[in-house]
Amino acid sequence: MEKRPDIIYLQKKAIEIRKDILNMLTLAGSGHTGGSLSIVEILVSLYYYKLKNDPVNPSWPGRDRFLLSKGHACPALYAVLAHKGYFPRDMLWTLRKLGSPLQGHPQLGLAGVEISSGSLGQGLSIANGIALAARLDGLGIRVYCLLGDGETNEGQVWEAAMTASHYKLDNLCAIVDYNKLQIDGFCCEVKDPGDLKHKWESFGWSVLKVDGHDLQALMDSYDCAEKIKGRPTVIIADTVKGKGVSFIENKVEWHGIAPKKEECEKALQELDEALRKLA
Numbered sequence: 001m002e003k004r005p006d007i008i009y010l011q012k013k014a015i016e017i018r019k020d021i022l023n024m025l026t027l028a029g030s031g032h033t034g035g036s037l038s039i040v041e042i043l044v045s046l047y048y049y050k051l052k053n054d055p056v057n058p059s060w061p062g063r064d065r066f067l068l069s070k071g072h073a074c075p076a077l078y079a080v081l082a083h084k085g086y087f088p089r090d091m092l093w094t095l096r097k098l099g100s101p102l103q104g105h106p107q108l109g110l111a112g113v114e115i116s117s118g119s120l121g122q123g124l125s126i127a128n129g130i131a132l133a134a135r136l137d138g139l140g141i142r143v144y145c146l147l148g149d150g151e152t153n154e155g156q157v158w159e160a161a162m163t164a165s166h167y168k169l170d171n172l173c174a175i176v177d178y179n180k181l182q183i184d185g186f187c188c189e190v191k192d193p194g195d196l197k198h199k200w201e202s203f204g205w206s207v208l209k210v211d212g213h214d215l216q217a218l219m220d221s222y223d224c225a226e227k228i229k230g231r232p233t234v235i236i237a238d239t240v241k242g243k244g245v246s247f248i249e250n251k252v253e254w255h256g257i258a259p260k261k262e263e264c265e266k267a268l269q270e271l272d273e274a275l276r277k278l279a
């Protein structure tokens, strides 16, 4: 079993990533704030603990693959990739600028980005293909795919879910960012996904539920998923959209807008306070 990083180090890292996300979005003047903030711990626990990866050699064939199917949350992915050393952190401040490789949705070509995404519903199908090919090639890698809960309204997700269980893709782990909100309302009001655990189980998946902001619990769930053989596993990560900033948390209006300068300053103060408490 991999050695676990110090939990305070990871908690601090999560706050630093949140600060970078807010600064990036504020400088860009547009983008997805709530859905980026909700996935920070999911990404930090993957990239700083679970994923076999090599930022110096991002196309190393032996790497585990991470696919951000909910591509609009890419500010979180970009910030984590920069902190891991895939590219210089200064590039973060070019988010959404003309000619920047850091566009509003991820594009292939940027180190660490495995798929272009943004059109919701497609990531799990691609993850199936990668997981199947890896098994045929005897690569011994794992594939992780992060979906939004609203995204699971897409029919393609369920076609992919059937495919994965049909082919017994136990090297595949889906993660659902269960933040209960989507673009213009609460998921249960827009199109109620119902009992997600039940649904995935009936599609032949093994299901784990976890507090999506508890780094230790997330690391446990990735370890547990790896041990489950003969079927794919989905981790339903209970999260709060906008997590970490009081006036952004759980607010539908913070889906597709960036903070203004004053809002960003207020948010950064809150996060600095959280950092001081950890010190």
Ligand SMILES: Cc1ncc(C[n+]2csc(CCOP(=O)(O)OP(=O)(O)O)c2C)c(N)n1
Residues within 6 Å of the ligand: 034, 035, 036, 070, 072, 073, 118, 119, 120, 121, 147, 148, 149, 150, 151, 152, 179, 181, 182, 183, 241, 255
């Ligand atoms: C195929 C497709 N339809 C619509 C959109 C527009 N869109 C962007 S984000 C979003 C909401 C997705 O909700 P969820 O998956 O819960 O992600 P969260 O907002 O919670 O991060 C929508 C509908 C899209 N990107 N792709």
Ligand SMILES: [Mg+2]
Residues within 6 Å of the ligand: 148, 149, 150, 151, 177, 178, 179, 180, 181, 182
């Ligand atoms: Mg959501």
